[in-house]
Amino acid sequence: MFEQTGHAMIIGVTGAPGAGKSTIVDHFASVLRAQGKTVGIIAVDPSSAYSHGALLGDRIRMQRHHDDPGVFIRSMATRGKLGGVAQATLDIALLLDAAGRSVVIIETVGVGQDEIEIARLADITVVVLVPGMGDDVQAIKAGIMEVADVFAINKSDLPGADRLEQEIRAMQSIADEVGRANAAPVRRVVATEGQGIDELLSVISSLFQRQGRQSRRAEVWEFRLREMLREDLLAAIPQDTLHTHSLLVAEKKEDPYSAVNALKEALWPAK
Ligand SMILES: Nc1nc2c(ncn2[C@@H]2O[C@H](COP(=O)(O)OP(=O)(O)OP(=O)(O)O)[C@@H](O)[C@H]2O)c(=O)[nH]1
Ligand SMILES: [Mg+2]
Structure with a gap:
């Protein structure tokens, strides 16, 4: 299509x-x-x-x-x-x-x-x-x-x-x-x-x-691709992993930057 x-x-x-x-x-x-x-x-x-x-x-x-x-x-x-x-x-x-x-x-x-x-x-x-x-x-x-x-x-x-x-x-x-x-x-x-x-x-x-x-289309597609990427990445992170880190941050047992790093680690485990 x-x-x-x-x-x-x-x-x-x-x-x-x-x-x-x-x-x-x-x-x-x-x-x-x-x-x-x-x-x-x-x-x-x-x-x-x-x-x-x-x-x-x-x-x-x-x-x-x-x-x-x-x-x-x-x-x-x-x-x-x-x-x-x-x-x-x-x-x-x-x-x-x-x-x-x-x-x-x-x-x-x-x-x-x-x-x-x-x-x-x-x-x-x-x-x-x-x-x-x-x-x-x-x-x-x-x-x-x-x-x-x-x-x-x-x-x-x-x-x-x-x-x-x-x-x-x-x-x-x-x-x-x-x-x-x-x-x-x-x-x-x-x-x-x-x-x-x-x-x-x-x-x-x-x-x-x-x-x-074409003049606007690249800009529009950049916007759309960004959103698609965001959705895909978020969907790739297990819901309970995200939830666990949210809890840890809320309880101040983890800072948000470390949480994001841990989530990235879940997506792309270090070799
Ligand atoms: N006097 C006058 N009234 C107008 C004109 N164009 C629209 N209106 C009136 O303004 C009112 C709002 O018109 P709409 O076309 O619904 O405006 P809209 O911007 O689509 O409104 P929303 O979608 O609700 O934000 C209507 O009562 C129209 O009849 C105009 O050129 N002159
Ligand atoms: Mg209207």
Whole structure:
């Protein structure tokens, strides 16, 4: 199956809760379908640990695609444990890729570090910001700035879009001064009206074309291989050996460094 992967363009859409990510993704799907492309959508939904409403909301908003086999939608609940979700998301994205979807879209709420990891899996990441939310700059500070390939200012029908755009530009020029150039293009959209969606998608496609399919993949695979290695090594250590050393460390009969050495010894006995 792995040989069949590597054909899809993976788009990440991230941003604050309620920024309009699902509405944008929904319109992306319509535009892509009209171009004859097949679409896979993965909605990573951290809020479903607390309320199932959000999950249902996503389904309802994307309902106009529900009887189109060209659009596959999968919601992933993270149930409070984000570790491992990035891996699971990548695996599903690869599965959709292998199944022949031309575009795979990953929607994730950009709040924590783990979700930024998910955003990094994409070939092109769109960060959705909204005017007048006050926490935009916060979100940018939290590391979202670096993962953005494109900024979408959604809800541009509301006041404050100019100011937000200026704020983004100011951030970019600071990043430029400290040598972390990020001239990600900024586009305004009104997702509810479908305004600016075509333009946003064409910016995404041309960035993807320019950067080439491979540029992100080595980074993504390094991340994935690290996880696979971690899982394999942990699985190779007998559970009771790990437990015994945990007890010893807790009782201060062994220091953690010696414990790790002893565990490595269990994996690779010295000759
Ligand atoms: N005024 C205005 N409202 C919008 C626009 N786009 C989306 N909304 C509204 O914003 C709300 C949230 O939209 P969603 O698409 O669910 O946002 P989301 O980012 O997917 O939300 P979560 O997945 O819950 O984080 C909905 O009530 C939308 O109708 C827009 O361009 N202008
Ligand atoms: Mg959503």
